[in-house]
Amino acid sequence: MIGVIAACLTTLAFLPQVIKTVQTKDTSGISLGMYAMQVTGIFLWLCHGIRIGDLPLIMANAVSFVLSGIILVYKIRYK
Amino acid sequence: MIGVIAACLTTLAFLPQVIKTVQTKDTSGISLGMYAMQVTGIFLWLCHGIRIGDLPLIMANAVSFVLSGIILVYKIRYK
Numbered sequence: 001m002i003g004v005i006a007a008c009l010t011t012l013a014f015l016p017q018v019i020k021t022v023q024t025k026d027t028s029g030i031s032l033g034m035y036a037m038q039v040t041g042i043f044l045w046l047c048h049g050i051r052i053g054d055l056p057l058i059m060a061n062a063v064s065f066v067l068s069g070i071i072l073v074y075k076i077r078y079k
Numbered sequence: 080m081i082g083v084i085a086a087c088l089t090t091l092a093f094l095p096q097v098i099k100t101v102q103t104k105d106t107s108g109i110s111l112g113m114y115a116m117q118v119t120g121i122f123l124w125l126c127h128g129i130r131i132g133d134l135p136l137i138m139a140n141a142v143s144f145v146l147s148g149i150i151l152v153y154k155i156r157y158k
Contacts, residue, residue, distance in 0.1 A: 002123050002127045002130065003124070003127040004128050005123055006120050006121075006123035006126075006127055007120075007121075008126040008134055009115060009116050009119055009120025009123065010116070010120035010121060010124065011100075013112075013113045013114075013116035013117040013120060014113060014118060014157075015109035015112075015113075016110040016111075016112030016113045016114035016116070017109075017112075019110075020087050020108070020110045020112075020113075021108065021110075021147075024108065026107055026108040027108050028102065028105055028107065028108055029099070029105040029106050029107050029108040029109050030101065030108050031095040031096035031098075031099045031100075032094075032095075032097035032108065033094075033095030033099075034092045034093060034099075034136075035091070035092075036146075037088050037091060037092035037095070038088070038089060038092040039086055041084075041085050041086075041088025041089035041092060041141050042080075042085075042089060043083055044081050044085035044088065045082070045085040045089065047085075048081045048082040051081065079124075079127075
């Protein structure tokens with residue numbers, strides 16, 4: 001139960017950042033290195049989830065991958 | 080193995096952001112909501128890890144908690 005709440009929080013945490021970044025296009029304070037590592041790491045978590053067939057791991061990381069991917073694209077686009 | 084690499088990447092991803100934020104104090108593009116949710120979520124992952132006695136989960140989230148906590152403190156301090 002704590003794990004489920006934790007998964008929801010760390011997944012949905014990217015949402016306010018996506019909204020802020022898309023609205024303001026202000027990416028000066030955002031680290032490219034962080035999002036490059038996050039997107040790669042989340043993609044590997046997703047592969048790991050598919051490999052072991054764990055649905056919560058797959059779902060949480062699929063959502064995180066899209067959200068952190070949007071931030072990464074904005075960071076590269078609006079340097 | 081994929082899981083270990085994934086854990087290292089998503090944990091260490093906060094490091095370039097911490098360095099950037101501490102050096103520049105530029106937090107305008109960073110979402111307060113994101114880091115409030117991240118720090119809370121990571122703390123719950125840590126509790127979950129302690130509860131089930133999983134050392135990799137405890138270590139990864141202990142490091143992430145400190146790193147994302149520093150970003151949150153800077154965001155609140157240099158609004």
